[in-house]
Amino acid sequence: MLRRDEPPNLWPSRACNTCDCPEACHDLPEHSVLTLPRYYYQGYLDELIEEGKWTLEELAGHPNLKPRHQNYIQAAQAGEPYVDTSEVRDALTELEYPLYFLDFEAIDYALPPFEGTSPWEKVPFQYSLHVVEEGQPLGREEVAHEEFLWTGEGGDPRRPLAERLLEDIGPEGSIVVYNATFERGILEDLQEAFPQWEDRFESYTHRLWDQGEIFQDGHYVHPSQKGSWSLKTVLPAFDPDLKYGDLDVQEGMEAVVQYSRMISPETSDSEAREIQEDLLAYCEQDTWAMVVIHRSLTELL
Numbered sequence: 001m002l003r004r005d006e007p008p009n010l011w012p013s014r015a016c017n018t019c020d021c022p023e024a025c026h027d028l029p030e031h032s033v034l035t036l037p038r039y040y041y042q043g044y045l046d047e048l049i050e051e052g053k054w055t056l057e058e059l060a061g062h063p064n065l066k067p068r069h070q071n072y073i074q075a076a077q078a079g080e081p082y083v084d085t086s087e088v089r090d091a092l093t094e095l096e097y098p099l100y101f102l103d104f105e106a107i108d109y110a111l112p113p114f115e116g117t118s119p120w121e122k123v124p125f126q127y128s129l130h131v132v133e134e135g136q137p138l139g140r141e142e143v144a145h146e147e148f149l150w151t152g153e154g155g156d157p158r159r160p161l162a163e164r165l166l167e168d169i170g171p172e173g174s175i176v177v178y179n180a181t182f183e184r185g186i187l188e189d190l191q192e193a194f195p196q197w198e199d200r201f202e203s204y205t206h207r208l209w210d211q212g213e214i215f216q217d218g219h220y221v222h223p224s225q226k227g228s229w230s231l232k233t234v235l236p237a238f239d240p241d242l243k244y245g246d247l248d249v250q251e252g253m254e255a256v257v258q259y260s261r262m263i264s265p266e267t268s269d270s271e272a273r274e275i276q277e278d279l280l281a282y283c284e285q286d287t288w289a290m291v292v293i294h295r296s297l298t299e300l301l
Contacts (some may be wrong), residue, residue, distance in 0.1 A: 098132060
């Protein structure tokens with residue numbers, strides 16, 4: 001393929017967004033049909049491409065556009081965020097203090113090494129937790145932070161993680177996560193694994209509040225997101241200086257790989273300690289990012 005004189009004649013797709021050299025195949029503006037948020041479902045994106053419609057200007061009045069698409073187009077064309085203040089305010093009023101900003105890291109094994117786990121079950125080995133009291137300053141030094149990372153070689157991390165989590169999260173207050181599906185699944189698995197704490201973990205799942213829904217539903221849209229609502233693309237809209245690129249571990253799959261290296265008997269003690277620091281910094285970044293977003297949204301309203 002690389003030896004060909006001309007590139008293959010393929011329709012561009014949403015995958016072009018993450019391509020390192022899209023200009024070899026096409027020349028599209030920064031915001032186009034490929035960056036429409038969640039528009040690739042049900043073949044709608046393919047229809048637009050077949051119609052030869054690539055730019056946002058060509059989409060005016062298109063029947064398949066949902067409100068989140070219209071909001072994105074408005075933000076992209078105006079060059080500034082679109083904010084549905086009513087929806088954002090309604091979402092924030094659901095929160096009950098204290099706020100627990102929670103993020104897990106988990107590993108899934110094809111061959112489950114621990115009794116009571118199944119193939120590809122997500123086994124949590126780490127979490128970060130920022131705790132915000134009502135009315136307190138939201139600077140990094142003022143907000144309490146708790147964290148856990150299992151470093152025991154070969155042992156099941158779930159029980160020590162569960163015991164620590166029960167100490168760190170109190171009986172009241174919202175548990176703020178980003179994309180609640182993952183954290184809810186972890187908590188439900190812990191509830192099943194440790195029936196003696198079933199009521200506590202069940203209460204945690206009922207107290208989950210998904211910060212990501214504000215961006216997924218298009219209530220806040222920044223042009224820099226380019227149609228994505230992932231935490232790593234939303235965060236720069238609120239704090240461009242807080243970058244994942246400055247970390248040695250920058251995403252979840254990399255965290256799993258590094259964790260596997262850290263607990264390996266072939267890894268030296270000094271290297272394991274370095275990996276441990278990198279994992280703690282990465283997980284803390286996720287929960288602090290949610291605090292920064294919460295602070296900014298609150299100030300905005």
